[in-house]
Amino acid sequence: MATPQRTATAPDEGFSPPTERIAAIRAELLSTPYSICLERPRLLEQFWKSHQGRLSSRTEHPLVHRAMALQYLFSRRRPRIYENELIIGNMTSKRIAANYYIEGGSINILEDLARMGKRTVPLRLSVPETFELLGIGLRNTFRSVGAKALLRPSRISSFLDFFRAKRHFITEEAGVAHQVGNYRMVVREGLRHPYEEAGKRLQEGRLADGSTLDANQIAFYRSVRLTIDGIRKMAENLAAEAERMAASPGVSGQRRAELLASAQACRRVPFEPARTYHEGLQAVWIVHMAMNLEDFEQGLSFGRMDQILLDLYRRDVEQARLTPGQATEMTASFCLKACETMPLYSQRVDRFFSGIGVAQAFTLGGTDGEGNDVTNELSGLILDAYAQILTREPAVHVRIHPGTPEWFLHKSVELLQLGTSRPSMFGDTAVVRALEEAGMTREHARDYAVIGCVEMASQGRTYNSSDAALFNLPLCLELALNGGARFHGKARIEGKRRFGAATMPVDAMKTFDDVLEAFRAQVRNGVDDLVKVIGWLEEVYRTTRPTPVNSILTEGCLESGRDVTWGGGLYDYTSIQAAGLADAGDSLYALKKVVFDERRFSLPEFVGILKDNFRGREALRVELVTKLPRYGNGDPEADRMTQLAADAFADALLAHRNTRGGRYVPGFYSMTCHIGFGRVTGALPNGRAAGHRLSNGLAPSDGSEHLGPTAVLRSAASLDSRKWMNCCALNLKFDSRVIGGRTGRNALASLFRDYFSRGGMQVQVNVLDPETLKEAKRDPASHPGIVVRVAGYCAYFNDLQPDVQDEIIERTAHGIA
């Protein structure tokens, strides 16, 4: 166990400024326009058309065919090395670009084809490229997993449901990704380990337990070898490019040495174990690229780098090969690489996931398997490195537990005070409890790392489709109050079709429990529908788009001879997140109070008022908003209703298994789906008008926070989160003027400790000055680099849709009146 040590930069000394190199890379990235990379689809189409591609699609197992395609892609993409960088390996063919994933959901971008430069997030694409993009899109319309799963006559209503995104938004259609791979193995053993293991299985024709390999398992082990061959070639191509550049005239002596060092590293890793901190970072980066090229870009995370790289770092420092300052610079260069990628969302989809977040996450601090604190000097150094760049990627998360050293909590808060909303904080006690509840051993649960925004994995052991779908929870109450139909469905599109389940008509409901039961039935019905559609997607993944890279990085697959999409992962989950939790809870409370306790209205009367969207009843609407107790003010009665709503969702999910045999588990975060869902959700009993955004993640509903942040945190911590395997997102926003300085730092540190000691699971903070944000909205050029936390992820403020910007501005700034 490591003793907590002071970091290179002591907590009270603040953060050191970036080196010239880091400042230069950062400046270049910030001034680079976004684009779309067409290299991946181009190479895949080439492969599919090639002799090998055509032959293997007919004669080979789908796993092998897929691995061949990936090998083709990895080994033929052109390496690009940029000025100044110490860690090399290009995410795409351009400096900053989104990959186009034919098999995923990228086709949605064709909706914006005529206005690429005029989007909220403009994309720069030449005219020939635009035509090429159109061609790729049209030629491959039916190659996407979503199309294969849903574009069948019998499934057309599910397709429309998916497309309209009212009840839910199925993210898994675009890919699974969302992984914290086994980078520990990559760094310590190298890919040689799985490569040789696969070779041994194939040679012996048996699993390690002696059972004979079947055809699928043989195909799996072959896919592992083919894929690793591809990754090796990709690394070698990078090395060759670095050598070529080092040899070219006009290169400074220092740069030549750096390039040769990179080349040397890429000739070795990730196939062989890393020997130095530099090789460790380089190994992780190459495998991370392979992960990005395989599935899609979302939530591919680095995990507990302060643990994985610690030995290498300490040895380098002890043997005087590396100073902490050099290590910080190298780490910052690594972090900046994460800015090269972005998702491809059309304006329509961007409403649900505004801010082009990818969330390649570091998880720092926490405990070992026995519960001993393992926060170390590298945990602090990685915070230092991020403090030098403050960019939209990567994501940084810290684990807080009772033994977290004070310097680390303080340093984390000081980073928060810089205004990028990083790091977000996770409470080990609550998280580990939920992971154990979901079937992990305590030791594995304690080795958790955050996937992307807030989702959970035991690092390198979990296949969690952690962002499979988002679910509109308050809509279930609307359906429950209208016999399964929306208050105002568009009859022409939806026909006479009920939207939800046929639950008891309102005039037959006699008690609050009748309402609650109908609500639960609607939730179950919505979840059942989702599980059905996700099952279709899972089948398509298994048969046409397995993920060998991911399988190499997930314990259990090599042992069982099964790809992760075939259920090979040691732990397997599918996670669905509820949006609008507090609105649902507060609405249940309001209904009970006004209709069943005070009997001010009959239920049909009250529902009539909701259907009319409180028309002519503004006084009532405002009274419901302002005078009734609500979640978020430390009121146990109000909080209990939010718990009921959360339990309804969790229980509906926990009743299901995915087709790989893994559990369905809930999360409570909403990306920006609470805005998209809000637009299509009718008036709610808590006074929320039709069309207004829903409550965000675990946050109180709009206008509910009367008592400030301490009460919000108390309410949040009071909820029973044992079933929330996929965690939650609780946004708090503070005015920078209030929580600045050492006083603010100490106060926030106390606030977090108190929250986590009460059982809090997660919290993330925006430290912002509303005036600055208003200015940034009016004149985007005035503040190009403001990073805000939107849901579980961070984004440049300028990249957000205007209504999301408004929400960030409006969200209660916890100051002192």
Next chain:
Amino acid sequence: MGSPDPLVFSLQHFCLHDGPGIRSLVFFKGCPLRCPWCQNVESWKVSPEVAFKPGLCISCGTCVEACPEHAVTAVGRRDASRCRLCFTCVERCPSGAMTLIGKQLSPEEVMETLRPEFPLLKDSGGGVTFTGGEPTLFPDFAARLAGLLRAEGIDVAMETCGLFDHESLQPLLNKLHLVLFDIKIHDPGRHRNICGADNDAIKRNLKSLAEAMHRHEGPVVWPRLPLVPAMTDGQDNIRGWAGFLRGLGLSRLTVVPYHPMGSGKRRWLGLPDGPALRTHTDTEIEHIEELFTEEGIRAYKPGEEDFPPHERCPATHRGANDEP
């Protein structure tokens, strides 16, 4: 029972600029001064008031219908002479635009509201601060509440305008660790003209508190100067106070720059607008801070003070053993 019980007009949590650590604030209603820059004008009167917050009003007319005295003649308009303070309008107002300022709460009720915050207050080295208005108008109540808080291990501080009867305050002072003592205008005549009362007693009280502190027989006393353009920011005023503080053996104070964030409250209560005051620039504030430094007094910004920790003040220990 000597002094009357106060009305409390607000309880605020997670306050960082009113003493060390995270603090909860108890606002007592009633103040003997009428400083024109006051940002809490709802604290002036001891008696309860109805405030009208136009920003929240939805013009539904409920208040007009509901008032039994027909004192609310139109939305947002109330004839104070007819109002008998029955607060029906407040009860019936759906939006909270009609608000009652000042609630009667027992010390035990205040404790119940504050109790959920206690772990955080303790962990952060914070506590509860009495403010207002003027807590010293209610020495018995304040001492009782402070006693209850101390019994649960919660640190207590007080903000005061300094105009009080020192003798009747002794039981309260015994339970305090810190007194944030507002000083305003040094010149007696100007103080009377601008703030509406003499400052002799204020200076006397500051002197006694300082002496008690030096003898380790009283709470830490920490002066604070609200920096108000054309009222408290003159060189004479700064030098006057600096000399006075030096004479008392005090070497630190907090300079609190004026900010007009509470100006809207005057309209809530139907009071005429206060004087239009600008805010100081950062450079001006620095200049004032330097003036104090030249005079041998260290000036702090709010929230940046290094208050002595609780245990360094013997008075609080002695107070802890007192009967509440």
